[in-house]
Amino acid sequence: MVFLTRQAEFAASHFYHNPALSPEENRRIFGKCNPSNGHGHNYILQVTVCGEVDPVTGMVLDLKELKEILEREVMDPMDHRFLNHEVPVFATTIPTTENLAVEIWRRLAPRITKGPMHLHQVRVYETQDLFVDYFGDEKHGQ
Amino acid sequence: MANSPVAHLTRRYEFSASHRLHSNAMPEEENQRIYGKCNNPYGHGHNYHLEVTVAGPIDPTTGMVMNIVDLDAIVRTEVLVHFDHTNLNLDLACFRDTVPTSENLLLEIAGRLRHTIPGLVKLKLQETGKNFFEYRIPMSDNK
Numbered sequence: 388m389v390f391l392t393r394q395a396e397f398a399a400s401h402f403y404h405n406p407a408l409s410p411e412e413n414r415r416i417f418g419k420c421n422p423s424n425g426h427g428h429n430y431i432l433q434v435t436v437c438g439e440v441d442p443v444t445g446m447v448l449d450l451k452e453l454k455e456i457l458e459r460e461v462m463d464p465m466d467h468r469f470l471n472h473e474v475p476v477f478a479t480t481i482p483t484t485e486n487l488a489v490e491i492w493r494r495l496a497p498r499i500t501k502g503p504m505h506l507h508q509v510r511v512y513e514t515q516d517l518f519v520d521y522f523g524d525e526k527h528g529q
Numbered sequence: 530m531a532n533s534p535v536a537h538l539t540r541r542y543e544f545s546a547s548h549r550l551h552s553n554a555m556p557e558e559e560n561q562r563i564y565g566k567c568n569n570p571y572g573h574g575h576n577y578h579l580e581v582t583v584a585g586p587i588d589p590t591t592g593m594v595m596n597i598v599d600l601d602a603i604v605r606t607e608v609l610v611h612f613d614h615t616n617l618n619l620d621l622a623c624f625r626d627t628v629p630t631s632e633n634l635l636l637e638i639a640g641r642l643r644h645t646i647p648g649l650v651k652l653k654l655q656e657t658g659k660n661f662f663e664y665r666i667p668m669s670d671n672k
Contacts, residue, residue: 405590416591418598481592485536489587517597520537520582 390507391447392435395457397466400427401482425469430487431512432461434495438504448504460494484513488521496523533586537650538594540581542604544613547574548629551618572616577631578661579608579638580653583646595648607641631656639664 402425403417413421420426434457438447464474470482480486488511499506512518549572550564560568567573581604585594615621617629623637635654643649643666655661 403592405592407590416596483587483592485538485587485594486592488536489534516541518539519594520539521534522537525535 388437388503389440389447390435390437391450391453392433393450393453393457395432395434395454395462396429397432397462398427398429399465399468399470400425401470401477402426403481403483405481425471428513430465432457432491433508433510433512434491434499434506435508435510436499436504437507439502448499448501453499456495456498460498461491484511484517484519485521487511488519492521492523533589535584535586536594537582537584538600539651540597540600540604542579542581542609543576544579544609545574545576546612546615546617547572548617548624548634549573550628550630552628553626572618575656577612577634578655579604580651580655581642581646581649582651582653583648584650585648595646600646603645604642607645608638631660631662635662635664639666643670 401420402423403420404413404423405416408416434453436448436453440447468474470477470487472478474482474490476490477486480490488509491511492506492509495509496506507522509521510518511521548567549569550567551560555563581600583595583600587594611621617624617634621629624633627633627637631654635652638654639652642652649666649670651663651665653661653663
């Protein structure tokens with residue numbers, strides 16, 4: 388098995404707010420991420436695919452194809468967007484980096500699967516000093 | 530929470546410290562041979578990068594594995610205030626008899642964080658752009 392990683396960058400704005408909590412609770416938990424006008428980041432996405440090397444092409448998968456999937460599923464809907472207002476799932480889910488990694492996984496995993504080849508990891512950098520990894524359906528303590 | 534997806538959150542911190550690699554258990558020549566320029570008598574410094582990874586279910590109320598503010602506070606209290614802008618050999622009791630290699634520094638940090646950060650799974654210490662050291666917290670810590 389070989390692991391192949393492709394990187395992409397997108398810029399988006401967001402804010403954190405849970406309507407089930409009081410305004411004070413929201414401010415206490417989310418701090419400077421809470422104001423509803425939002426703020427933005429240059430997100431860096433690293434997508435890792437695991438698979439066998441095709442003996443004919445010498446590839447795990449065609450990078451051009453992966454790039455097109457990333458464009459269609461992530462870049463087009465999220466780049467230069469306000470996540471809370473323009474990406475439907477984030478109307479009801481807080482667009483933290485954790486939830487963003489999960490959402491990107493859900494968009495990509497069904498489209499990156501062929502024989503043993505599959506999506507292995509989604510890493511989302513919110514800043515240089517903060518990133519989240521998601522490996523799909525993992526049980527806690529695994 | 531039981532059905533919440535599990536994610537791994539990593540936060541990077543920086544601290545600057547000096548050290549000298551020297552073991553009292555070995556003669557001078559042996560220290561020089563093994564540690565080379567890291568054995569120079571007055572020591573030298575690095576900008577260390579420490580990556581702290583916690584894993585756990587994403588809390589549906591907050592959308593978070595752990596609040597970064599809480600994580601920052603623990604790392605600051607347990608590690609950064611003790612190590613940043615210090616001479617590891619002279620200022621830290623833990624390195625009086627232990628050589629402050631990055632391996633030992635990482636183990637010392639692990640000892641300070643493993644029981645204070647819930648869900649801690651991995652630590653990575655980068656001494657320079659060319660070398661880094663990783664420590665995986667034993668599973669038994671997170672049960």
